[in-house]
Amino acid sequence: MLDKKFNPSACENDLYHIWEKNGSFSANPEINERKPFAIMIPPPNVTGTLHIGHALTMTLQDTLVRFRRMQGYDVLWQPGTDHAGISTQLVVDRQLTAQGIDRKILGREKFIERVWQWKEESGGQITQQLRRVGASLDWRRERFTMDEGLSEAVKKVFITLYREGLIYQDKRLVNWDPVFRSAVSDLEVENREIQGNLWYIKYPLVEDNTQFIIIATTRPETMLGDTAIAVHPEDDRYKDLIGKKVVVPLTNREIIIVADEYSDPEKGTGAVKITPAHDFNDFEVGRRHNLKLITILDESAAIDLNELTDNEKSDFICSLRSLPRDKARKIIVEELKKLEYIEKIESHKHQVPHAERGGAVIEPRLTTQWYCDAKTLSEPAIRAVQSGRMKFVPKQWENTFFAWMRDLQPWCISRQLWWGHQIPAWYGPDNTVFVAYDENEAKQQALKYYGCEQELRRDEDVLDTWFSSALWPFSTLGWPNETIELDRYYPGNVLITGFDIIFFWVARMMMMGMHFMKDIPFKTIYLHGLVRDEKGQKMSKTKGNGIDPIEIIDEFGADAMRFTICALTGPGRDIKLGKKRIEEYRTFITKLWNAARFCEMNQVTENTEFSLSDIQLSLSQWILAELSKTIRQATAALDNFRYDEYASVCYHFTWDKFCDWFLEFAKSAFQKNNHDTVKEVRTITAFVLKNLLKILHPVIPFVTEIIWAEFGFGKKGSLITSSWPKSYELETAISQKANDEIDFIIKLITEIRVLKAEMNIPPAKLIPVLVKYIDQKHFQIIEQWSDAIGRMARVQSIAKLQNEIPSGSIQTVIDDTILVLPLQGIIDIKKEKERLTKEIEKIALEIEQLNKKLSNQNFLSKARPEIVEENRERLKQLEKSEKRFKTALLHLN
Secondary structure, eight states: OOOSSOOGGGTHHHHHHHHHHTTTTOOOTTOTTSOEEEEEOOOOBTTOOOOHHHHHHHHHHHHHHHHHHHTTOEEEEEOEEBOOHHHHHHHHHHHHHHTTOOHHHHOHHHHHHHHHHHHHHHTTHHHHHHHHHTOOOOGGGOEETTSHHHHHHHHHHHHHHHHTTSEEEEEEEEEEETTTTEEEOGGGEEEEEEEEEEEEEEEEBSSOTTOEEEEEESOGGGGGGOOEEEEOTTOTTTGGGTTOEEEETTTTEEEEEEEOTTSOTTSTTSEEEEOTTSOHHHHHHHHHTTOOOOOOBOTTSBBOOTTSOGGGOOHHHHHTTTOBHHHHHHHHHHHHHHTTOEEEEEEEEEEEEEETTTOOBOEEEEEEEEEEOHHHHHHHHHHHHHTTSSEEESTTHHHHHHHHHTTOOOEEOEESOSSSOBOOEEEOTTOOEEEOSSHHHHHHHHHHHHSSOOOOEEOOOEEOHHHHHTTHHHHTTTTTSOOHHHHHHOSEEEEEEEGGGIIIIIHHHHHHHHHHTSSOSEEEEEEEOOEEOTTSOBOOTTTTOOOOHHHHHHHHOHHHHHHHHHHHOOTTOOEEOOHHHHHHHHHHHHHHHHHHHHHHHTTOOOOTTOOGGGOOOHHHHHHHHHHHHHHHHHHHHHHTTOHHHHHHHHHHIIIIIIIIIIIHHHHHHHTSOOHHHHHHHHHHHHHHHHHHHHHHTTTSHHHHHHHHHHTTSSSTTOGGGSOOOOGGGGGGGOOHHHHHHHHHHHHHHHHHHHHHHHTTOOTTOOEEEEEESOOHHHHHHHHHTHHHHHHHHTEEEEEEOOSSOOTTEEEEEETTEEEEEEOBTTBOHHHHHHHHHHHHHHHHHHHHHHHHHHTOHHHHHHSOHHHHHHHHHHHHHHHHHHHHHHHHHHHHO
């Protein structure tokens, strides 16, 4: 017997262990009769712990793969983790520091050993947490972006692209972390709003040092590297100054004033200083005007004077050497004030890039790095999307994809770290580079180049983490070796991930797949939104509005969290998630559990000899029709990645059709002495419950498995391997006449309930009901279902109206039937009219106020988006209430 309450914590771990032990998640590439379905996990960082974004992605993927397995596909859901270069190095570095060990003294080789040791001891936490969500990954095939096979794939790709001229070295600006002393990707940078200053600095003209051009800057220290001032070519204030020179205060360097559209006449003074070696926009201006690039900060973001000329190094300038940038800024500003070069200082909020890992302020820095020609690699991927071979869901993401892909910059793929795929390059004594699979091959290349043996130096840099993960769809399947998995599961069917990594991961997988496999990596890219709190605000530790999925699972169970995620995941929108919503959907799990207990208490069991052709009752045919429709709608929703529609279909069939109507009607049947009726209702109830569990299993796998086994539909843990129901198999047993009969009774009971609610009549209050102009067929149906009507609508009696409608009655129409509720003596009609009129007036006033607010552009522009949305939602609710109260008043008239 099922327990009184469903206890997720008592069954989840046990069930997951059974699934995993039974091989329920396993792909079977040797079995060719089944059609393959492949999906790749976005590999989470090995350092990571499960966050709500992971829970979202994994729930959507798991719901889909469970659905496809039940449809009979040979499903490969490829698991694995990413080595996460910066994050992992940071974690292990901190551990060493806590032990009093300096990484640099330890040395690279010993440090890497410690990282692998940490990985074996602590690196599997997130994969255990994925199991808590119920993610049915094929764990036997788990990969790691630094494992031996993937390392070989990375090496082959790098060497191949280098030899094709698509990987090369260049000196360009990069995002530089001065603490890690490494380049970092754009994804590892977050902009934070900082309260700073805007300093207005006077640059005197060379030809007349009493005349100045004034620039505004948030970083005065970078003026040591200024090589030009830019003004807009159409800015009348500066047209006469274009081509002339000014003197950079403090260094006395003469620089030219250039015309460039980068300068915004509406921003600051309209003139902007150009420091090409320390600003990405300035770098592009410098390239357009062939400006000198002067680096004035070293790898730790301290002042470096090595590229300044002797004439530019005054005693004051020399005093800045090796000072941290912030300290140098203060000293420079004081000197500028002293020399009267400061025009004014304004308080100024601006965005400052910070390292996501560690929090250091990022510095644009000119360095020599390895680059990949992303522009060339992108062209086949663009054509594949244009031709429809790869499609985005929702489709509007194609526009974002094309906009980014058509304006690609070279991809910086090197990082100044120790943990990662070390670049397979060696340097000779004159810095000639030799790219090879190992040192021996590099030495052979060097011997051929120099004519004699030379000492070679290995490139110390490692590859960007995104480089190895770009190979994920084929490297995990055994490439560059020819494997059965590669032949069967590439290309994959679908990729599911957040839109925020469309450029950093999705597009790069497309590029590498098209180049090395000569085929698309996946056919469909489903991009979901981000998880936000109930008010639509971004979750953050600072705001304290984040959600820990493990805590949610501990409190509500994995099923409740999963169902909530599916219910809220619509195309192209973010997910507003909070504990209140999860609690609401846990109620749905409870509803299902209680329905199963009711069935069990009424001896509902599967009848293995049951045939759909044996059905006699209208109720049985009606619920089968509803089940058939639900199967069609649920299947279509999952086929089209409409998780919200799938959850809605499941919810409404379970709660509304099965529980609130079918089981309520079944109560009357269970209480009758008619053996055939009771047998059929029990049989059909078991049949519907069995198929309902199948439909629900992809999203709420744990509770459905428990109920499945309890009713003997299969062994514990076997629902996952059952077949997805087919709607067409039910259609022969369904008649329209039976559907019309039950639909009429449902409408009748619903209308009586609604009228009672509108009139403030307590739901349990028994009232008489009269019907007028009803044909004999419908009245026979009412008589046949009189017990159910009386019990479910709390009706004292129901009869045909023989005379005039009694005074104090309300009435409504159902099909061709007038429904009359005599309320004289049950409610005070006059007082009820007064109450309804006051409610309508009150609501109308609030609607008027909200309409004024929502038509006020000032409010719409200044209010937070979530506040505007709350007001719009409130307006919708009020308009519904107003309509309901007006209808009730109309009934009383």
